Amino acid sequence: MDIPSFLQRQQQPLSADSVCIHSTFSHSKLLGSSKTIWWPNADPNTVVLFIPGNPGLSEFYIPFLSTLYQQTSHLCILAQSHLGHTEEATALIHDLAAQVSAAIEAFDALIQTYPNRRFVVIGHSVGSWIASQVLKARPSEVHSLFLLFPTITNILDTPNGRNLFWAFRPPFPYIISKISVLFRPLYTNILSIMFPEWPRAQLDVLSALLRSPSCIKACLSMAHEEMNTIRELDVNLLETYRHRIHMYFAETDGWVGNNKDVILRSFNPDPGSVNIVHGDHGIPHAFCINHSQDLADQCTRWLE
Structure with a gap:
């Protein structure tokens, strides 16, 4: 399978999805490198950058992104894990500002490699905020x-x-x-008891995270910075780019809460707009564990 020159191929995990390639992205000297997963296409008309939530492990999203990839023709996808959240890549700094810089650098590499394509940035949870910063930094290149x-x-x-x-x-x-x-020594048994509904592959991703003290510290420290940084809704961004922005909300979400109502009022989409989907019953914030098909279907409809 093809891999662009800005990525370095990694040894493929035994249980890896066959349609994607595990890799790393080398950033500017201060940032180090990030773990990435690549879904290739020799001649794409749409290029997707995916930014995960926290913990920022792209492996959690393999079922979701593989389904989206297989449902949509002429598509390539780059999923970028957060700096410091994986042991496969070396990150010198991994604060929230560094995560934004890393996402912009990856997006710029995609632009240079695939000129004159449609570019879509997808973010989950805090990855949505990082994705919005990519839009602010590259407003003429982010189409959706x-x-x-x-x-x-x-x-x-x-x-x-x-x-x-x-x-x-x-x-x-x-x-x-x-x-x-x-x-x-207890993680394998404890996690399967705590999360009996999780697929084995997802439990393995969580177990790998919990076995790395440096990754745990990076995830928790980033969460603290998120809460101190992401305080005010960027209403101007939503209004300026309202026709490019699509949002998906759960019926109930402990990480969004009443903020959903604030966002919906501020966004004020056109009557009958399909840009916002909210109120779907039973799909949790951590959709990537067992509800990948639902979100892949929605993103496919938006792409089409």
Whole structure:
């Protein structure tokens, strides 16, 4: 399978999806590198950059992105894990500003490699906020922005944000990451009991994260920064690019909460618009575990 020159192929995991290629992306010197997954196409008419939530592990989204890829012709996809959230890549810095810079660098590489294509940026959860920063930085190149369960305003005011804020504040990310090594022998059994509905492949992704103290610390520290940074809704961005932005909300979402109503009022889409989908019953914030088909179907409709 073809891989663009800006990616370095990695050894393929034994259980990897056959339609995608595991790789790394080398950033500018200060950022280091990020883990990426590539869905190839020799002559795409649409190029997708996918930015995950937190934890920012692109492997969680293989079922979703593979389904989207197979349902849509002439499409290639680059999924970029967050800096510092995987052990396969070396990140020198991994704060929220660095994640934005990394996403922009990956997007620029796609633009240079595939000129005169349609470019779509998809973000999940906090990845939606990062994706919106890519749109702000490259407004003439991003043709569409898909925001899935977007946490783009006041995360601290969501139910989960209020309940878990203590775990994200220093020194707890450091303490939790150090304590995590004590439970390594138990992860396989504990996780299967805690999440019996999770597919084996998704449990393996979570287990790999929990076995890395540095990745745990990076994820928790980033969550703390999200809550301190993402406070005000960028109404001007939504209004300026309203015809390019598509959003998907769950019926209930502990990471969005009442912020959904604020976003919907501020976005104020055209009557009858299909740009916003909300209220689907039973699809959780972490859709990538067991509801990949539903979101792939929705993104396919938006692409078409």
